[in-house]
């Protein structure tokens with residue numbers, strides 16, 4: 328997990344995923360399967376990506392009552408993904424239940440998937456936190472509060488933006504994972520993301536892993552874009 332670049336495979340079907348992966352050849356990637364792809368293809372897409380030897384973040388952001396999340400995680404644990412997640416807004420009891428489900432569903436002899444909690448989505452602004460969610464503290468404090476809840480519940484880390492990762496590591500330690508979407512090279516547009524940063528900025532914050540979707544998947548040359556972002560993230564000068 329440490330220093331990974333996770334590619335968000337936000338495609339509508341398996342055919343488009345397989346076409347996208349061709350230029351990467353036999354390189355082992357860390358890929359993210361989100362709601363669109365999982366809802367269209369089901370568990371078979373995970374099997375296919377595992378067959379290709381890729382590491383997998385199953386990004387379904389579970390958020391429901393504790394019993395439902397526990398049962399769902401028990402099922403997801405059987406898929407053999409490396410990383411899964413929940414919304415921290417579901418509360419500490421729900422997060423603890425997610426872990427119980429994962430422990431119960433992980434086949435014996437295998438490592439349970441790491442489990443992280445979404446704090447505030449990277450598409451959420453400080454104004455939305457205060458004026459839509461009616462949270463009476465700053466966005467930064469809200470993110471830190473969710474991260475502390477996640478850690479107390481036993482989770483392995485959080486999803487946050489690159490702008491909060493340093494603060495979270497400072498308070499909760501560097502072993503607590505920070506996984507950050509909202510990564511945008513200088514030449515990319517923001518699209519619907521609000522809290523964005525470059526791969527280089529992410530590296531300076533000591534972030535555990537970055538998640539990159541459209542700057543790679545919509546690029547004219549996805550492999551070239553991937554390698555450029557990876558070099559910036561790893562601090563490689565070219």
Ligand SMILES: O=c1ccn([C@@H]2O[C@H](COP(=O)(O)O)[C@@H](O)[C@H]2O)c(=O)[nH]1
Nearest residue numbers: 335361447448449508509538539540541
């Ligand atoms: O707070 C969050 C949580 C998850 N995401 C997911 O990451 C990718 C980002 O894709 P881009 O195209 O690079 O914006 C996407 O799959 C989201 O569902 C997030 O962006 N923010």
